[in-house]
Amino acid sequence: MSTRQNLGLTDEGWEYATADTQYHVHGIHPYPARMIPQIANRLIRERSKEGATVLDPFCGSGSVLVEALLLKRNCIGVDINPLAVLIAKVKTAAIEPQRLELSAYSILNEARQNIKLYRQGELKPNVFYFKNLFHWFKKTVVSELSIVKEVIDRNKIEDENINNFFSVCFSLTLRKASNIAFEDNPYFIRTKPIKDLEKHNPDVMRIFENMVKNSLARSCEFYNIRPKGFICRILEADTRSLPIESDSIDLIVTSPPYGEESHTMSYSRFSKLSLLWMGMSATQVNRYTMNTLGGKTTHYRLISSALDSTYKKIAEKNVERAKEVFSFFNDYGRCLQNLFRVLRNDSYACIVIGDRSASGVPVSNEILTRELAEIAGFKHETTYQRDIPKKVLPRRDYKVELINKENIIILKKP
Secondary structure (H helix, E strand, C coil), X not given: CCHHHHCCCCCCCCCCCCCCCCCHHHHCCCCCCCCCHHHHHHHHHHHCCCCCEEEECCCCCCHHHHHHXXXXXXXXXXXXXXXXXXXXXXXXXXXXHHHHHHHHHHHHHHHHHHHHHHHCCCCCCCCCCCCCHHHHCCHHHHHHHHHHHHHHHHCCCCCHHHHHHHHHHHHHHXXXXXXXXXXXXXXXXXXXXXXXXXXXXXXXXXXXXXXXXXXXXXXXXXXXXXXXXXXXXXXXXXXXXXXXCCCCEEEEEECCCCCCCCCCCCHHHHHHHHHHHCCCCHHHHHHHHHCCCCCCCCCCCCXXXXXXXXXXXXXXXXHHHHHHHHHHHHHHHHHHHHHHHHEEEEEEEEEEEEEEEECCEEECHHHHHHHHHHHHCCEEEEEEEEECCCCCCCCECCCCEEEEEEEEEEEEEC
């Protein structure tokens, strides 16, 4: 592999700085650190054949899965986050447009009528509630969201795909109607300043209607261009104990977390309001957070020389942070072992991940991924590097700095 190729300076390039990353279902619902579809598409095209089975073991909102289906591959997505699983199911579902349009017409009409009655003082909603609800939503917004939620729940049918579709539209609506300060960063969840909250009077019905119409158009477009006969399975599961048959996967394309949730991108914090409105308790959400990679501290032991060196440098500044970083990579290494197990011989695992720091110490996720993968049995073929013009995540979170580069690591199972 030439130096030019190693740097990602191929004819096609890896930057896609001006590319549209929100086409059809890719623009249905935001999700943090989403792999841009152009990269997923290229890796699938270059490393597999039509009819192959593609796995994304950290599938998030399903970008890789959508591209796999468009490229005539079967696919499996796995994620531990219930909201991610819901969004991925909606984005990859083949929902017949006419049935979806009829359901949308019915739900929108009923929601519109009930909110009108509420605003006229003729309807008292069954107000949904969870702790700190009114920190994130104004009281009138809560009442109107409760009305929309009740309409969606009352109109549930046997088609799970259609029910999921409206749940995702509701998740979009509650985010738009909330007190979250999206202007700062749509993935770093905090409330608007008091002066902005005073002027914040969202129209829940208008937002919901816009979300339904926009998502409907995107879903119908995908339905019309998606090749028929290819299957997508999405599992809410833990990649550390991947529930997939050994030697059954032709290609893995994924973007794993960059680090433990408490110090890098918190997918659970991003998802929490939606999950609570979906009926999960705060205890269940906290349990999910504890089950993410590095969520539980494990005792240090020598796994790899690169991790040992990183651990010692961080421990010189902060022993507790060093333990957290080790716990993440210990879990990540278990995931890589499972990826090796499920992949067929002579097949590829493509991992897209950026670097970061901890307590001011650079943490090379690229080097650590390569070393942990080689311990699992993989052979490192090459790494491409790209700037991150599109992947949306904070350059500097409140506890950690993320590097503005991304590594595309190509591993092979001999």
